[in-house]
Amino acid sequence: MxxxxxxxxxxxxxxxxxxxxxxxxxxxxxxxxxxxxxxxxxxxxxxxxxxxxxxxxxxxxxxxxxxxxxxxxxxxxxxxxxxxxxxxxxxxxxxxxxxxxxxxxxxxxxxxxxxxxxxxxxxxxxxxVGGGWTEANNGTFANLKTTVRRNGDGWLVSGAKFYATGSLYADWLDVLGKGDGDTVLTALVRRDDPGVLLVDDWTGFGQRTTASGSATYTDVPAAEGDVFPAGERFVYQGHFYQAAMLSVLTGITRAALRDGTSALKARGRNYPQALDPDPTRDAQLLQVIGQVSVYAFAAGAALRAAAHAIDLVAAAHASGDEALRKQRVLAAEVATAQAQLAIIDAALQATTTVFDALGASGVSETLRLDRHWRNARTLASHNPRVYKARILGDWIVNGADPVPDLTFTHRGGQGN
Missing domain, CATH: 1.10.540.10 (Acyl-CoA dehydrogenase/oxidase, N-terminal domain)
Incomplete structure (x- = not known):
């Protein structure tokens, strides 16, 4: 259909x-x-x-x-x-x-x-569609250097971006740029256009294969139907981007539980101080795995709660009820911030604590259990959690609006 x-x-x-x-x-x-x-x-x-x-x-x-x-x-x-x-x-x-x-x-x-x-x-x-909104060379959303300018019946896009996640796999690239005056536009350009240069220069210790490097655009054409005012992007896009990141962190937490359990089962010996010579029957090691399972459970529950709150925003938007949508955006902002704090903590705790159930062989490069912590720490750094508890507290105690007045720029973290 x-x-x-x-x-x-x-x-x-x-x-x-x-x-x-x-x-x-x-x-x-x-x-x-x-x-x-x-x-x-x-x-x-x-x-x-x-x-x-x-x-x-x-x-x-x-x-x-x-x-x-x-x-x-x-x-x-x-x-x-x-x-x-x-x-x-x-x-x-x-x-x-x-x-x-x-x-x-x-x-x-x-x-x-x-x-x-x-x-x-x-x-x-x-x-x-791959992305690239963050300005390269320490540029900011408040001082965009990338331009989207008129050219006959279409547009031309020029500028430099970083954190261009997914770009090497894309057919289209979603680019934020400055239009005429103070207008901010988002343009969709074809990834294989000659004016597009993608470089895998991401040096982070996590996200090593996400193609989160730099992208340069030199007079790249965009058709009339592929350029939109950035202020018209969907109202809960910040919540969406954040929830997507929290989904990945939740999956990492579960992967740490899975791989930690497998590594414990594979242990052939235990320490002299152990409660049992069989690692899989050592109550303290079992307690470690049990605690990691709690982190995985908590992450999953928090993710579902935040995602459900965002579903309610989408339903309000589809109904055209602006008052209800505003009310639900606030609820989603609170739920997403709370979920961020809960899930990041769960992921970082799980990916570190799981090693307490393992011997020295657990740090073997053949297992690469370190990838879970590296990826979790990298994702957690995109949108620093240090501010979120304060914002939540200010809302709870003083009624301060927790919804940021950032319009098109609030994407739930895209690197900093």
Whole structure:
């Protein structure tokens, strides 16, 4: 069914129709396949082009598109749970999808039009969107150097970006730039245009295969229907970007539990001070694994709670009820901030504590258990949690509005 067959409405958003069982049956086999060579890719810093393509072929990029339009009709909560399942298989692959899923959400929130119909069709065809909003060379959102300027019937994009996550896997790149006067625009340009230069110069100790390096644009053309005012991006995009990151952290926490359990089972001996010569029967080591399972449980519960709050914002937006939407945006801001604090703490604790259940062999490079902490620490650094508890406290005690007045720039952290 094409988008023109869909019922008329304010947006392309529809109530979710997917079931968790249906989504798991479709995507979990792909996730399991991706997990098989995760350690080897980490060892060799091998980019997961094939793994991203498997997900495209399975339709992961259209999971949020309503069934009547050709997608799978998942809720945001279901989408973020799926993303956590993927992150458990490979955190880097999951993080690569953050920008694509966010731009799909943006177009689903947009009013129906021939231009937006084309974008829905591109998503259904498997076209993939990478991102790059953060200015290179210590530039800021308040002082954008990237430009999106008129050129006849289209536009030209010029500038330099960093944290261009997912760019090497993309068909399209989502670029923020300054238009005429104080106008801020977001332009979608083709990744294979000659004016686009992508460089894998990311030096972080985590996210080693997410292609989070730099991108340079030199008079790159953008069509009329592919440039939008940044202020018109979907109202809960900051919550969406943050929840996507928290999904990855939740998956990492579960992966630490999985790999730590396997490593404990593989131990052949125990320390002289141990309570039992068999490590799998040592009560203290079992307690460590039990505690890590609590961190994984807490992360999953926090993620679902925050995602559900964001689902309610989307429903309010689709209904056109502005007062309800404003109320739910505030609730989602609080829930997302609380989830961020809970999930980051769970991930960092789990990826460190799990080693207490293991011997010296647990730090072997053949296991690469360090990847879980490195990836968690890197993701946690995108949007520093140090400010969130203060903001929450100020809201609880003094009623200070916790929703940042950042409009288009609030993306839940894109590096700093």
């Amino acid at each position: 094409t988008t023109t067959d869909a019922p008329t409405g304010l947006t392309y958003l529809r109530p979710a129709t997917a079931t968790a069982t249906e989504l798991s049956e479709r995507f979990q086999p792909v996730f399991d396949r991706i997990a098989e060579d995760n350690v080897a890719r980490e060892q060799d810093r091998a980019f997961p082009h094939d793994q991203v393509q498997w997900l495209k072929d399975a339709g992961f990029g259209r999971v949020r598109i309503p069934v009547e339009l050709g997608g799978f009709g998942a809720s945001l909560e279901q989408t973020f749970v799926l993303l956590a399942d993927l992150a458990e298989a490979d955190a880097n692959v999951a993080h690569i999808w953050r920008n694509h899923l966010a731009f799909v959400e943006d177009r689903l929130n947009a009013p129906p039009s021939p231009t937006n119909d084309r974008w829905i069709q591109r998503f259904l065809a498997g076209e993939f």
